Amino acid sequence: MMIKRKFDFFVIGGGSGGVRAARVAASRGIKVGLAEGWDLGGTCVNRGCVPKKLYSYSSHFSDEFNLMSTFGWKSFKPKFSWNKLVVNKKKEIKRLNEIYKGLLKNSGVEIFNDFASFEDQYTVKVGKNLIQSKLFLIAVGTKPRKLSFSAQKKIITSDDAFDLKKLPKKILILGGGYIAVEFASIFNGLGVDVTMCIRGRKILKGFDDDVIEHLSIQMKERGIKFITGSFPNEINFENKKFNVHFKGKKNLKYDLVMEALGREPNINSLKLNLAKVKRSKNDSIIVDNYFKTSNKNIYAIGDVIDRVQLTPVAIAEAMHIVNNIFNKSKKSFKYSNIPTAVFSNPNFACIGLTEGEARKKFKKIDVFTSHFKPLKYSLSKLTDKVYIKLIVNSVNDKIIGLHYLGENAAEIIQGFAVAVVKGLKKSDLDDTIGIHPTSAEEIVTMKNKN
Numbered sequence: 001m002m003i004k005r006k007f008d009f010f011v012i013g014g015g016s017g018g019v020r021a022a023r024v025a026a027s028r029g030i031k032v033g034l035a036e037g038w039d040l041g042g043t044c045v046n047r048g049c050v051p052k053k054l055y056s057y058s059s060h061f062s063d064e065f066n067l068m069s070t071f072g073w074k075s076f077k078p079k080f081s082w083n084k085l086v087v088n089k090k091k092e093i094k095r096l097n098e099i100y101k102g103l104l105k106n107s108g109v110e111i112f113n114d115f116a117s118f119e120d121q122y123t124v125k126v127g128k129n130l131i132q133s134k135l136f137l138i139a140v141g142t143k144p145r146k147l148s149f150s151a152q153k154k155i156i157t158s159d160d161a162f163d164l165k166k167l168p169k170k171i172l173i174l175g176g177g178y179i180a181v182e183f184a185s186i187f188n189g190l191g192v193d194v195t196m197c198i199r200g201r202k203i204l205k206g207f208d209d210d211v212i213e214h215l216s217i218q219m220k221e222r223g224i225k226f227i228t229g230s231f232p233n234e235i236n237f238e239n240k241k242f243n244v245h246f247k248g249k250k251n252l253k254y255d256l257v258m259e260a261l262g263r264e265p266n267i268n269s270l271k272l273n274l275a276k277v278k279r280s281k282n283d284s285i286i287v288d289n290y291f292k293t294s295n296k297n298i299y300a301i302g303d304v305i306d307r308v309q310l311t312p313v314a315i316a317e318a319m320h321i322v323n324n325i326f327n328k329s330k331k332s333f334k335y336s337n338i339p340t341a342v343f344s345n346p347n348f349a350c351i352g353l354t355e356g357e358a359r360k361k362f363k364k365i366d367v368f369t370s371h372f373k374p375l376k377y378s379l380s381k382l383t384d385k386v387y388i389k390l391i392v393n394s395v396n397d398k399i400i401g402l403h404y405l406g407e408n409a410a411e412i413i414q415g416f417a418v419a420v421v422k423g424l425k426k427s428d429l430d431d432t433i434g435i436h437p438t439s440a441e442e443i444v445t446m447k448n449k450n
Helices: 016-026 042-047 049-071 082-107 178-189 209-221 311-326 355-361 409-421 426-430 440-444
Strands: 003-012 032-035 110-112 116-120 123-126 129-138 142-144 170-174 193-198 225-228 234-238 241-245 252-254 256-259 263-265 298-300 340-342 348-352 365-372 386-393 399-405
Touching: 003 016, 016 032, 016 042, 016 082, 016 129, 016 311, 032 129, 042 049, 042 082, 049 082, 049 178, 082 110, 170 178, 170 252, 178 193, 178 209, 178 340, 209 225, 209 348, 209 355, 209 386, 209 399, 241 256, 340 409, 348 409, 355 365, 355 386, 355 399, 386 426, 386 440, 399 409, 399 440, 409 440, 426 440
Parallel strands: 003 032, 003 129, 032 110, 129 298, 170 193, 170 256, 193 225
Antiparallel strands: 116 123, 123 129, 142 263, 234 241, 241 252, 340 348, 348 399, 365 386, 386 399
């Protein structure tokens, strides 16, 4: 027997965006519910940003051990335990799940631990509940895109990579986006023989060409191999090995193959057609400037609308939509100057335009670069170098792009992002005294234009 329930605002999806929207809406004194069939926190907490960053930290220790002897410490051969890392990661994720659960309950949000699907334009089915709501918010995120090789069932995605029973000796990663690059660096740092295979000629499409060229060089120097301009036409599994077939080339064997080929909207079970919610050609949900779908009572935010797929953006969208709905205002969301990072080794982070984008948008720009070996590596054989690119609108002196490749890039760019958003000028940097000796001081001392 189905149980009928009514809400003022019902959220489908318990990721960062959905949870924030539910909590803020509940604080307005309205009746709010949330449905999530998996663990609370979404991809970021459970199978994305958080575990990825933990594993990235782990992989960087190999550099620290290599540096020990050059700084006077007696070196030793450390023993790495993959199982220990996995166990500790699970404990931390469980802790975060409970925090999300507590935040929702303390806010007065009723949680339904099941998946939701639409019955009609005003009703969703969640387990044994038929739920009607004045307004719905879809925040279900995305899932890894998969292909259809013969060995597909044994090929892993980023969802599986965090919980492998053991590390492979040799892995092939299909894809060249940030997920592929980050996992290549993680596995490489943990001692795995890594090969990346991309259809194009370079990794991280959409980022600044010069920065990515420098990153690619450093990844190669660390032992990561690249297959470019080619892609497998078949992958099968035999004798405990993946046999990867390339047209016109010799077959290659690997212990493990990982697909990191982007993500697609996680909407298969939603039955959006019954709610009259329209989708784009890539299945993302179509919304207007105020996140309203083709059904005026249903909104959508986050990765499922395929605008900027970043957790902080989904959270900001959640705040924006709740304020718009309950303050009855009509403010559109601005996607300019959003900082982002790739947790590769070395790290890369940026805010603003690439040089190519800037040249198309502005008549005249100035580009400043700096490339150097940081002091930390000066006593060692490590070849990592910092690369910084600063892009300035020559007309008004404003910073329109800042790109940093090097250790702690994300932490550095996060601070500068505030200033860039507020209209930072090159003259402001020139007037700033740097902290010496640091790598980041180069940002305020660059004088030579390209």
